[in-house]
Amino acid sequence: MATRIGITGIAGRMGRLLAEEVAAAGAALAGGTRRGEDPAPLFAASDVVIDFTHATAATAHAAAAVAAGKPLVLGSSGLSPAEEAAVAKAARQVPVVYAANFAPGVNLFLAIAERMAAALPPEQYDAEIVEMHHRQKVDAPSGTAVALGRAVARGRGTTLEAAGIESGRDGHTGARGTGTIGFAALRGGQVVGEHTLLFAAGSEHIALTHRSFDRRVYATGAVRAALWLQGRAPGLYDMKHVLGME
Numbered sequence: 001m002a003t004r005i006g007i008t009g010i011a012g013r014m015g016r017l018l019a020e021e022v023a024a025a026g027a028a029l030a031g032g033t034r035r036g037e038d039p040a041p042l043f044a045a046s047d048v049v050i051d052f053t054h055a056t057a058a059t060a061h062a063a064a065a066v067a068a069g070k071p072l073v074l075g076s077s078g079l080s081p082a083e084e085a086a087v088a089k090a091a092r093q094v095p096v097v098y099a100a101n102f103a104p105g106v107n108l109f110l111a112i113a114e115r116m117a118a119a120l121p122p123e124q125y126d127a128e129i130v131e132m133h134h135r136q137k138v139d140a141p142s143g144t145a146v147a148l149g150r151a152v153a154r155g156r157g158t159t160l161e162a163a164g165i166e167s168g169r170d171g172h173t174g175a176r177g178t179g180t181i182g183f184a185a186l187r188g189g190q191v192v193g194e195h196t197l198l199f200a201a202g203s204e205h206i207a208l209t210h211r212s213f214d215r216r217v218y219a220t221g222a223v224r225a226a227l228w229l230q231g232r233a234p235g236l237y238d239m240k241h242v243l244g245m246e
């Protein structure tokens with residue numbers, strides 16, 4: 001029997017593409033919800049649910065996954081520490097793939113970012129992350145930019161919070177802090193998603209850029225993650241697990 005996949009926020013930009021990719025993968029669309037609807041019936045009718053809606057919905061959707069005993073693929077960005085903690089708690093009872101970006105190239109980028117950061121001393125190389133997205137995006141910096149920042153911090157043997165964040169500089173900011181990680185977010189037009197990680201030293205710069213031209217790449221990855229979750233033990237997984245990049 002085909003895997004039944006449910007989609008929260010099915011009328012959204014990602015929701016519509018996810019429905020197409022469920023069919024393309026030979027799975028069955030169990031149904032979808034719109035904003036304000038009770039997610040419980042969808043979780044009950046699904047083998048796995050994919051959630052690309054909004055950060056503020058993540059806690060309720062994680063709770064619905066636990067109540068129904070169903071795996072969850074979570075792609076929403078901009079989650080607060082409390083919302084991420086709620087997802088991690090749910091993942092003790094059901095398997096969850098939570099990824100900032102479901103594009104394979106970005107997940108390779110994250111791995112390379114960590115290695116670059118480990119090789120380039122923070123006293124000499126300032127790490128700056130620049131992202132650009134479509135004018136409708138409601139959170140900044142993007143989830144992917146935050147994931148890149150976390151990868152750089154990991155490579156440097158620290159955390160993003162401990163390294164220090166310089167985001168959205170404006171006015172009399174003072175000089176850049178050594179070892180901090182900088183973020184800049186651009187919004188305009190219909191840019192699907194662009195991320196650049198720059199290491200800037202006195203005598204050289206090295207930059208890596210990823211560009212998505214079609215958000216279908218995220219939908220394909222999320223459906224792949226949903227199918228990969230079938231039969232998994234409870235736990236908090238990432239796209240690198242789905243792609244076998246661990």
Ligand SMILES: NC(=O)C1=CN([C@@H]2O[C@H](COP(=O)(O)OP(=O)(O)OC[C@H]3O[C@@H](n4cnc5c(N)ncnc54)[C@H](OP(=O)(O)O)[C@@H]3O)[C@@H](O)[C@H]2O)C=CC1
Nearest residue numbers: 009012013014035052053054057075076077100101102218
């Ligand atoms: N991890 C990844 O690879 C990717 C992540 N994303 C993330 O996915 C999310 C959705 O993006 P996108 O599809 O472009 O956004 P859209 O605004 O196009 O779609 C979001 C959908 O979710 C619904 N929704 C909004 N808030 C809630 C809520 N509180 N509860 C239930 N449903 C809700 C909306 O309903 P309504 O229409 O009524 O507002 C809408 O149908 C964003 O957080 C985005 O950053 C996007 C692409 C890739």
Ligand SMILES: O=C(O)C1=N[C@H](C(=O)O)C[C@H](O)C1
Nearest residue numbers: 077100101137142143144193
């Ligand atoms: O909102 C988007 O569109 C995207 N959101 C994700 C993010 O915040 O990183 C992934 C991708 O960049 C598109």
